[in-house]
Amino acid sequence: MRTTARIVVPIILVVAISLFLQGHSLPGGGFIGGVLTVAAFTLIYVAYSLDYLEVGVLDREVDYDRQIGEHRTVTAYRRLFKFGLAVTVGSGLAALLFDEPFLSQDYEYVHLPLFGEIELASAVVFDIGIFCVVVGGLLTIFSVVGAE
C-alpha cells in the first residue's frame, strides 16, 4: 500500500496540475484537477494515516486530544475552501468592473524567456478558485468522516 502510494501520488499530482493548467482551452480545469489532487491526498491518508502530513512532512506537534473539527489541517482545509469561493465569486465579478457580462474571460499571450509563448488567461484565476473549493471542501469531508 505504501509503496504504491509512493509511486502513484507524484504521478497523480503531475497529471492533476497539467489538467488544471490546460483547463481553459482543453478538457480539464479546476474541478477535475482538484478532484485528482484530493485523490492523491486521500491515498496518503489511507496509507499513512491522517496525521502523517503534520508529523512526517511538516514536522509539527499534533495535539491528539482535540476534536477532529478543530484539527489544524482541517481548519486549513476550511480556510482554503472559503478562500477559493471568494476567488471564484470575485473573478466573476471582476468582469463587471470592465463593463463585461458576469463570468466573461479574456486572455493575452505573454512571451517569457525559456518557455516561449504562454497564454495568460483570466480563466485561470476562476479555475484556481474552483480548485481551492474542491480541494478544501472534499478534504474537510474526508478528514472528518474518516476520523469517525
Add this chain to the structure above:
Amino acid sequence: MTSWIAIAPVLVAIVTGTVALLVRNWPRLQRAIAVSGTVVYAAVVGYLSWRVVFAADAGGILYQLGGLEAPFGIVLVADELSAFMLAITAIVAVYAVVFSVQFIDEQNQRVYYYPLFQFLLLGATGATLTGDLFNLFVWFEVMLMASYVFVAFYGNAQHTAAAVRYVVLNIVGSALMLLGIGGLYATTGTLNMADMAVQLSAPGAVTEPVVGLSALVFVTFSLKAGLAPFQFWVPSAYRAAPLPIVAVFAGATKKVGIYAIIRLYFTVFGDADVSATVPAVAGDTALAFLAPALLLMGLASILVGGFGAVSRDSLEELLAYSSIGQIGFIAVAVGIAAATTAGELRHLGIFAALIFALHHAVSKGLLFLSTGVIQDIAGTTKLSELGGLGDRSPVFASVFLVGGLSLVGIPPLAGFFGKLFVFDAATRQFAAATGDTTATAAAVLTLGVLFLGAVLTILYATRAWIETFWGSQSEAIRAGVVHDGQIAVLATLALVVLAIGVGFEPVYQFADAASDAALDTDGYIEIVGLGGETG
C-alpha cells in the same frame, strides 16, 4: 432587451453567501450582512419585477453569461413568470431571515446557518431565472445541497434519519432528471430552452421521445414539489429542519418544482406536435399527456394532505401535511390548464396556480413561523400540550388567526383569491365539458375532491386554532416566555397577507402578465433572440 438586472438577484445571493462565510468569526457582523443582503435581494427583485412587468417599456430581460450568445452560451431569462416566482421567494426569504435572527439560538446560528441560507436562496433564484435546461439541473442541485444540510441541521438521530431519507430520494430524483435532460439533448441537439422550443415546433421535428423523456424530468419536479405519490419525504424533512427554513421550503423551493413544470411543459413543449399514442390518453401535444397525470397527482395530494393534516398530533406535522394538500390545489389548477385546448381556460388555470402559489407561500410561511413562536413559548408543538395561548398573547392569536383564515380562504385575505380562481377554473372546465361523458366525469371528480379538500382545510385549521389558542392554559404555555420581537415581525407578515387580498389589483396584473408569459412560447424565444432565423 439585455440588461444586468436579470443576473442581479443571483449575484446578490452569491456575494452575500460568500461574505457571510468569510466573516463567520464575527457573528454580529455576519448576521447584519445576511439580513441586509436578503433585504437588498428583495429590493433587486422588486426592481426587476418593475422593469419586467410594470414599467412603460416592460418586457422580458435577457442576460448572456460570459458574453456568449444563445443557443451556445448560457443565458438567464427574466420574464414575467420568473419575476413572479422571484417575488414570492423574496417575500418569504426576508421574513425567514429576520425571524431566524430571533429564533435560532446563537450557537446554532454560527454553524454556517446564514451562508447556507443564502445558497438555498441562490439555488431557488438561479432555477427560476435560467434559460438553460442543464443549468436548471445545476441550480436544483445547489438548492438541494443547502437543504440537505438544513434537514440534518440539529444533528440528532431523528434528524439524521430524515436527512438520509431525503438525500437518497433526491439523488435518485436527480439521476432521473439528468437522464431525462440527457435524452432531450440527444433528441433535440440543444439544451437552451428557447432553442429547444424552436426545434420542437419546427415542422418534421422528431417529437415522440420528448413525451417519455419529459416524463422522467416531470417525476423529479413533482418529487421536489412534494406531490403525491412522492410526498412521503415532506413530513419528516419538515419536522427536522429549522422552522424558518421550513417556511422557505414550503414557500419557495417547492414552488420552484411547480415553476419548472409550468416553464418546461407550457413554454418549451407547448408548441410541439406529438403524434405518439399512449393507451387511454388522447391528444397531440406533450401537455395532453401531462394533464391526466398532473390532475390525478394533484387530487391525490389534496386527499393525502387533507386527511393527513386532520389526524396529526403536532402542529408542525399538521402544517406539513397541509402543505402537501395545498400543493395539490396548485397542481390541479396546472392540470386543468394542461387538459384544455381553449386558450382562455388554459390561461385561467395557470393564473389560478400562480395566485394560489403566492397565497400559499405567504400564508403557510406565516403559519410555519408562528409555529416557531409557539415552539419558543411552550418548548413543544404537540397539540395535546398546547392550549389557552389566546389568553397569553392576544396579538399573536390574531396573527395566527389571519394565517389560518387565509388558508381556509376567507375574504379579504390572500387565500380567498387563491381558492376562488382554482374553483373558477374547475367549474369552467365542467362547463366546457358538456356532452362528453368522460370529461364531465373527470370535471365532477375534480370539483368534488377540491370541495372535499376545502372542507378538510377548514377542519384542520379550526382544530389547530382551537387546540392551541382556546381552552385553559396548559402547563407549557403558562410557564413559557412570550417574545414580543418575533410576534412583531409576524404581525407585519400578517399585514402582507391582508394587503395581498385587499390591494389585489397589482397582484392580479402581475400574475396575469406572468401567465401570459408562461403560455407565450414565441415571446420567450423572442427574448432569447432566436426568433425567425432558425425556425
